[in-house]
Amino acid sequence: MPRTGPALRRTLALALTAATAVAGVSAAAPPATPEAAPAQAAGHGGGGGGHGGGGGADQVVTWGASADTVPGSLDDQTVRNLVHTSIGGRNVRVEVSNAFGTEPVTFDSVYAGIPADEDDPAADLAPGSNHEVTFSGSSSVTVPPGAQALSDPVDWDVPADTTLAVSVHAAGEQGALTGHNLAMSTTYVSEPGDVAADESGDAYTQTEEHWYWVTGLVVDAPRQVDTLALLGDSITDGHSSTVDANHRWPDLLADRLAEEPLPHRYGVMNQGISGNRVLVDSAGVSAQARFDRDVLAKPDVETVVLLEGINDIGNGDATSADQLVAAYRQLIARAHAADVCIVGATLTPFEGAFYYSEAKEEVRAGVNEWIRTSGEFDAVIDFDAAVRDPENPLAMLPAYDIGDNxxxxxxxxxAMADAVDLDVLDCDR
Known part of the structure; x- marks a missing residue:
């Protein structure tokens, strides 16, 4: 499916804005207070606020990335993170995180704008598009180690399926950096100084492929729209997809959802971490340890799709299917306690990968059999069937393989995005 172009994105954004206005949200409406935002987020109730219709608006995540430790250090520099929205909406809020920091971090300048060239985004911004982001009415917020902060709403119609530039400057010592390692997107880093407000990209002389500090964007959307969380490892993170093309399977799924009527609309957040595992901490803390922060605590989560476990098998943490099944059951119970639907996805083939063995394949087969037949997940997506080689079902189809099996x-x-039956995502509890 081709990417939607700028003209269609603008059309979708205008349509969603009009729908929001009909639902009772107008440009003249006063923004929610900073104190009200966390209360709404904490009370998402999963399906309780979901596709049942009705007027009004919900806070929905239009983009998200799981927090982890990012290597390196920044010295009085500004970072311009390029991120890509799924759903459009109003009153965008920016989430900044110090979840893995060792020192309090003072974010003294945060701005959000649109790159000057939508088809080839870079550090230059479209004139007049850069909006200041405040926290409790102040341009500065200090976030202690282990915490995060959600900004005040910015009075702005944020388009769907559009790259945004979120620029952040932090004052003083920052200690360990929180962000997201495998962005598969270019981030621009400036020479020393606060240039977050600059529309020009001239001061941004370095590039990285990490996102720094920014872990979510939240917008007001019609009440029929909810948040879809995709929890996983490098395959969900988009490992080896084309940089800056937004060709991760969550992005491509968001493209499909954007063409659906409102009962099938979601804001999509990608909570994959490359190298992550279910049973133990590795790259990022385990899926069990981060489930609350990365899924259940996010605004208006209706459904989570879980695709994770191949690294546990490959690295020898799971020597039987029962070990992963027990962990899955815990995640299912926690999702259901929060009134969130949880969809299980089968683990994709890995014959020929560096950590493959026949014994490990037996574990994967046992896990997939349980996912398909147990009935304990609310629904199942069969990614294994979507990408395997019909001639050798233990391996990925060569046309779909980057070459590491x-x-x-x-x-x-x-192919993964196309394999998702959109009806399984809408499972009110």
């Missing part, structure tokens, strides 16, 4: 290429990610 583990990670899909862009075509493979498209």
């Amino acid at each position: 583990l990670h899909p290429n862009d075509a493979g990610y498209q």
Whole structure:
């Protein structure tokens, strides 16, 4: 499926804005107070606020990335993170995180704008598009180690399916950096100084492929729209997809959802961490340890899709299917206690990968059999069937394989997105 172009994105954004206004949200409406935002987020109630219709608006995540420790250090520099929205909406809020920090971090300048060239985003911003982001009415917020902060709403119609530039400057010593390692997107880093407000990208002379500090964007959307969380490892994170193309399977799924009527609309957040595991901490804390922060605590989560466990098998943490099944059951119970639907996804083939063995394949087969037949997940997505080689079902189809026998290429990610029956995402509890 081709990417939607700027003209269609603008049309979708205008349509959603009009729908929001009909639902009772107008440009003249006063923004929610900073104190009200966390209360709404904490009370998402999963399906309770979901596709049942009605007027008004919900706070929905239009983009998200799981927090982790990012290598390196910044010295009085500004970072311009390029992130890509799923759903459009009004009153955007920016989440900044110091979840893995060792020192309090003072974010003294945060701005959000639109790159000057939508088709080839870079550090230059469209004139007049850069909006100041405040926290409790102040341009500065200090976030202690282990915490995060959600900004005040910015009075702005944020388009759907559009790249935004979120620029952040932090004052003083920052200690360990929190962000997201495998962005598969270019981030621009400035020379020393606060240039977050600059529309020009001239001061941004360095590039990285990490996101720094920014872990979510929240917008007001019609009440029929909810948040879809995709929890996983490098395959969900988009490992080896084309940089800056937004060809991770969550992005491609968001493209499909954007063409659906409102009962099938979601804000999509990608909570994959490359190298992550279910049973133990590795790259990022385990899926069990981060489930609350990365899924259940996010605004208006209706459904979570879980695709994770191949690293546990490959690295020898799970030597039997029962070990992963027990962990899955815990995640299912926690999701259901929060009134959130949880969809299980089968683990994709890995014959020929660096950590493959026949014994490990037996574990994967046992896990997939349980996912498909147990009935304990609210629904199942069969990604294994979507990408395996019909001639050798233990391996990925060569046309979908980047060459390491583990990670899909862009075509493979498209096949995964196409394999999702959209009806299974809408499972009110």
